[in-house]
Amino acid sequence: MARFNTRTVKARPVSAVTSTGRILRTYEGGRGQERDARSELFLLAVSNLVSQQTFYESGGERDDRFAGLVRGLAVTDPSWTAGLLGWLRGEGNMRTASLVGAAEYVHARLAAGATDGPSNRQVVASVLRRPDEPGELLAYWTATYGRAVPKPVKRGIADAVRRLYHAKSLLKYDTASKGYRFGDVLNLVHAAPDPDKPWQGELFRYALDRRHNPDTALPPASSPLLAAHRELMALPVAERRGVVTSPGGAERLAAAGLTWEALAGWLQGPMDKAAWEAVIPSMGAMALVRNLRNFDEAGVCDEVAAQVAARISDPAEVARSRQFPFRYLAAYQHAPSLRWSYPLERALGHSLANVPALPGRTLVLVDRSGSMFYSRLSDRSELTRADAAAIFGTALALRAADADLVEFGTTSKRLSFERGESVLKILGRFGDLGGTDTTSAIRAHYRGQDRVLIVTDEQYTHHRHGDPTRQVPAHVPVYTWNLAGYRAGHGPSGTADRHTFGGLSDAAFRMVPLLEAARDARWPWEA
Template identity: 75%
Template sequence: MARFNLLRSKAAPTSPAAPTSPASPVRSTGRRAANAHGSTGFLRDPRSELFLLAVANFVTQQTAYESGEARDGRFGALVRTLAVEDPEWTAGLLGWLRRDGNMRTASLVGAVEYVKARLDAGATGGPSNRQVVDSVLLRADEPGELLAYWTAAYGRNVPKPVKRGIADAVRRLYSAGSLLKYDTASRGYRFGDVLNLVHASPDPAKPWQGELFRHALDRRHNPETAEVPPGNRTLLAHRTLMELPVAERRAVVTAADGPERLAAAGMTWEALAGWLQGPMDAAAWEAVIPSMGAMALLRNLRNFDQAGVSDEVAARVAAKISDPETVARARQFPFRYLAAYQHAPSLRWAYPLERALGHSLAHVPALPGRTLVLVDRSGSMWSPLSDRSQLNRADAAAVFGTALALRAGDADLVQFGSTSKAVDHRHGESVLKILERFENLGGTYTAEAVRTHYAGHDRVLIVTDEQATYAYGGDPTALVPDTVPVYTWNLAGYRVGHAPSGSAHRHTFGGLTDAAFRMVSLIEDGRDAGWPWETGRADTAA
C-alpha cells in the first residue's frame, strides 16, 4: 500500500571485537542506558541497532514507547552514518530487508537515505547508489513511491544515480498488468510522471515495452485522447470491457468464459467492483478469484463467505493459499494468517490457514532437548503495528513462541507480563487454537518470569520488545548459567536492550518474519552466525 506516493505528497563507530564462537552478529557495546521504563539496559553497536530497528520498523508509525517521528529520525540517522562508514554492509541490509525481510517502506526510505548521505559526503567505492536504488524496487508502484519520498524529503532535484536506479527497475517492472493495477489517479507520481523524470528506455528484450511507455505518458497527459497500443492484448481487452454498457457487464462475470476474459483484461477485484457498479456477489467473486493473488485471497475470505461463494470455489481458494510454493512466493508476515483466521467467520478456512501459517514459519528450528520459550504479553506489545492495522506485536510474539514450542523436542511455553503462566500445548496441536490461550498480562517482568520457570533447560528463547522493568529482577539472562544459550527475539527495535548480546551463549535476533531464525540453528550447530545477506547465506542465515 502506498505511504508516500499519494496525490497530496508530490513535491516538497567501530564494532567490538568478535566474541569467541559460536558468535552472533547483534552485539552489545558494554555501555548502558535507560530503557523506556527508566531501567538500565544495554546499548548495541550501530549496525546491530539499525538491523533490529529495520526489521521491525513500519515507517511513519509510532510504537508504545517511540513516536513515529523519533523512530524514523533514528532510522534515517543510522542509515546515513553507516552508508558512509560501511556501505557494503548497509547495501546488503537494504536489499535483504526488501526481499527476505519483507519490509517494503523501510527499505525504500533506507535506499534514499543511503544515496543522500553518500552524495553529500562525496563517498566513492562500494555498491553504487544506482544498484542500491534498483535493489529495493520489486513492485511496479514502488518507483513512484521512492520518488515521492525523495521529493518530499529533499526537493525536486533528483540526482542521476536515483533516476538511473529507478529506470533500471522500471524496465523490469512496468507491464500492461501493472499499469492497470497501479497507475491510478490517487498517485502523486503516475507511471507517466516517473517516465518523464527518469527517461527510462524500453528493455530491448521486451519489444512491446516502448508502446507501453508511450501509452503511459499519453494516459497521464492526455487521458481523453490516449490511444491503446494496437499490439497490446491486455490493454485492448481491458478497453473492450470498459466500453461495455453497464447493463451488459454482469453477463460477463456469469458467462462460462468470464474468468478468462477478466484475467486477460488485467481486471483486479478492486477494479471489478467499480466496473460492475453494483454488489460483489458470489458470481462476481467466483469470476475474479482465479486471477487473484494469494494475499488478495487472504484478505477477502470474509467477503467470500458473506457473498456465498460455493464450496467448490472455496476449495480452490483453500488449496492456493495453503500451497507451500505460493506461501513462499507471497513472503507474508506469519501473523497475517492469524489475522485472516480471526476475521474469517467460516470454519472452512481454519485448516488451510493453519497449513499456510506452518509454511510461513519454515525457518523456525526444531530444537532438541529441553527448551523454555517465554512470550512477552505486556501492555506495550499490544499497540497496532501500523495505523491501518489491528495486528500487534503481542500476537506476532505468540505466533513465533508457539511455533518454537511445537517444533522443539521438549518445550515449556510461558506467557509473561507482570505475572507469568504456562500455556498448554501438545505436539500436533493447531497453532491457531493454541494462540487463543494467550492473554494480556500487564507489565514486563521478564527476569521474574525466567526466575519462576527456568529449571535446567538446555536453552531459553525470549520473544519480546525488551523493555523489561528491572525493578523486578534486572538482566533476565543473568539468571541462566553462562553455559546455557539464551536467545532474545526482538520484535520492536528499540535502542536499549534488556541484556548483553554477541558474547558466547547470549544472542539477540529480530524481525517479523521467520527469516533470521536460521541463525539459531547455526549457533546450535556450534557455528558463527553472520548477517543474513552475507556470502554463503544458504549455509549461514536468512
C-alpha cells in the same frame, strides 16, 4: 596436563547483533545494553513499518532514528548498509523501510561526496521490486528533499522501470489515486526501453498518453491484454454484469487484466456471488486470504470455496506470497466461516517453515506486557506485537522436542499444549499480563533447560536481580528475539552464549541451530 586442548573443547560462536558493553536505561527504567550502530539499525529496520506508533516511541521518532542510522552508516560502512537495504526489500520483505533507507543512503553519500562502496544507482535499483515502487521512491524523495532529483536516483529508478513496467503492471498500479503515475515517472527519469523488450517502447508511449491525454490514448496493438481491457471498458454499464455471469466470464476478465479491486468500479454495483466467483480464479493467494469474509458474505459456493482453500494452503503459494505469519492470524480472526480454519492453520504452518525443531529441553518465554499490546503491526491491521510474539513462541514450542511455553508480564504463567495441536487454538490461551518483569519470569521457570528463547520488545522494568539473561547459567544459550527495535537491549548479545535476533518473520530462528553447532551467525545477506 592439558587444560584447554581436550576432546571436549567447544568453540564459542559469535552472532551479528552485538552489544558495546555500555550500560543504558530501557524505557521502563531497567539497566539495558547499548548495541553498536549496525546492530541497532538492523533490529530497527526489520521491525520498522515506517510512521507506526509504538508504546515508547512515536512514529516520527522511530523514523528519525532510522534515517539517522542509515545516513551515518552509508558513509562509514557503505557495503554493509547497501547489503542490508537490498536484503531488507528482498528476503526481509520490508518494503517502505527499504525505500526510505535507499533514499537516505544516497542523500547522505552525495552530501559527503563519498564514492567508495556500491554505487548509489545500484542501491536505488536494488530496493525497487514492485511496479508501483519507482513512484513511491520519487514521492518520498521530492517530499523530503524537493523536486531536484539527483542523477543516481533517476538512473536507479530507470533501471527498475525497464525491469518492472509491463502491460499488466500498468493496469494494476497506474491509477488516478497515485501522485506519481507511470507517465510522471517516465518524464522525470527518462527511462529508455529495454532493447530485449521490443514492446516496451510502445508501452512507455501509452503510459505517457494515459497520463496526459487520457481521453484519446490508445493502447498499443502489440498488447492483447491492453486491447482486451479497452474492449471491456467500452462496454455499456448495463451489459457488464452479463460478462460476469457468462460461461467464459472468468477467462475474459483474466485476459483483460481486470483485478478484483477494479471489478466493483467497472460493474458500478455490488460485488455479489457471481462477481466474486468470476474473479477468484485470477486473484493472487494473499488477495484471497484478505477477502475470505467477503466471500462468505457474498455466499460463494462450496466448490469455489474449496478451490480457494486449496490455493491459500498450498506450500508453494505460501512461499511465493512471502507474507508474514501474522497475516494468516488476522484472516482467521476476521473470517466468520469455519471452512477457512484448517486451510489457514496449514498456511500459517507453511509460513513458519524456518522455525527449527530444537532438540533437548527448551524454555520459551513470550512477552505479553502492555507495551506489546499497544503497538499495532500496521495501520491496516488490528494485530499487535503481542500477537506476533505469541505466534512465534507457540511455533517454537510445538516444534521443539521438549518445551515449556511461558507467557510473562508483571506475572508469568506456563501454558499447556499438546504435540500436534493447532497453533491458532493455542493462541487463544494467551492473556494480557500488564507490566514487564522478564527477570522474575526466568527465575520462576528456568529449571535446567538446555536453552532459553525470549520473544519480547526487551523493555523490562528495573529488578533487584538485574539483567534477565544473567538468571541463566553462563554456559546455557539465551536467545532473544526482538520484535520492536528499541535502542537499549535487556542483556548483552553477540558472544558468550547470549544472542539477539529480530524481525517479524521466522527467518531469524534458523540462526539457533547454527550457533548451537558452534558456527558463527553472520548477517542474513552475508550467510
